[in-house]
Amino acid sequence: MTAARHDDGPGRGTGDGIGESGIGSDARSNTPHDTQNDAEQRLYRAISGALLSGKLRPGTALRERNLAEMFKTTRGAVRKVLALLGQEGKLDLRQNRGAFVPQPSARDVSEVYGVRKVVEAGLVAVLGAQLAGTRGTAALDALTAHVAAEEAAWRRGDREESVRLAGAFHLRLAELLDNPEVTDILRRLIARTQLFVALYEAKADSHCAPDEHREIVAALAAGATERAVAAMIGHLGEVEARVLACVEAEAADDDLTGILTGLPA
Numbered sequence: 001m002t003a004a005r006h007d008d009g010p011g012r013g014t015g016d017g018i019g020e021s022g023i024g025s026d027a028r029s030n031t032p033h034d035t036q037n038d039a040e041q042r043l044y045r046a047i048s049g050a051l052l053s054g055k056l057r058p059g060t061a062l063r064e065r066n067l068a069e070m071f072k073t074t075r076g077a078v079r080k081v082l083a084l085l086g087q088e089g090k091l092d093l094r095q096n097r098g099a100f101v102p103q104p105s106a107r108d109v110s111e112v113y114g115v116r117k118v119v120e121a122g123l124v125a126v127l128g129a130q131l132a133g134t135r136g137t138a139a140l141d142a143l144t145a146h147v148a149a150e151e152a153a154w155r156r157g158d159r160e161e162s163v164r165l166a167g168a169f170h171l172r173l174a175e176l177l178d179n180p181e182v183t184d185i186l187r188r189l190i191a192r193t194q195l196f197v198a199l200y201e202a203k204a205d206s207h208c209a210p211d212e213h214r215e216i217v218a219a220l221a222a223g224a225t226e227r228a229v230a231a232m233i234g235h236l237g238e239v240e241a242r243v244l245a246c247v248e249a250e251a252a253d254d255d256l257t258g259i260l261t262g263l264p265a
């Protein structure tokens with residue numbers, strides 16, 4: 001199996017614009033105090049970064065009081081940041097219990113990858129027709145160059161860049177459609193699956209060749225739309241299967257805790 005380890009990983013670094021929040025500009029207009037605003041931004045970036053790099057484990061509670069002390073700000077400011085992260089699907093907000101790092105089940109993971117398959121299969125089907133003919137040549141050349149950059153990053157062992165470029169590949173396909181609604185939907189879906197990968201797969205260190213994106217581009221370039229659609233669905237299925245294997249491994253660990261301690265995990 002050639003599960004492309006590079007794909008859809010945690011969005012470290014910047015540049016693909018995935019999962020970024022506009023808290024800076026929003027907060028600025030709402031709060032007159034720059035220091036509070038700075039604290040909100042630092043807190044937002046700290047939590048977001050820790051989530052996407054897999055440092056915060058599923059189910060971890062984020063306490064308002066602790067965060068306020070850590071970031072030398074008010075609980076109100078912390079609440080605002082936690083609410084925004086909740087809206088973005090990066091945290092679970094439970095009434096009267098607070099904010100928690102999400103603990104998506106295998107079913108949650110499958111459902112979101114299911115949506116990605118539907119959206120991105122449709123995307124590739126529409127693009128297949130659009131890229132046929134000479135008008136598509138420049139776009140296909142750019143996609144080929146993008147995949148070559150992914151492979152180069154992977155070969156020199158630059159995992160962070162390889163992961164970033166891999167995430168950007170899917171968004172780039174959407175952008176070719178020149179339909180901001182589609183791009184927006186896909187951006188949100190990618191952010192969710194990146195979080196799954198970060199939560200469950202950050203510990204895994206298996207690296208595989210980033211060849212599946214090339215297969216999709218090659219099929220598009222050959223005008224073989226059906227093959228491109230199948231390649232996209234297959235690719236997302238591979239990524240999903242890898243995340244699911246990690247969800248199951250984590251669930252097995254939880255069971256073990258229950259068995260050994262006699263307490264519910």
Ligand SMILES: [Zn+2]
Nearest residue numbers: 007008166213
């Ligand atoms: Zn991919």
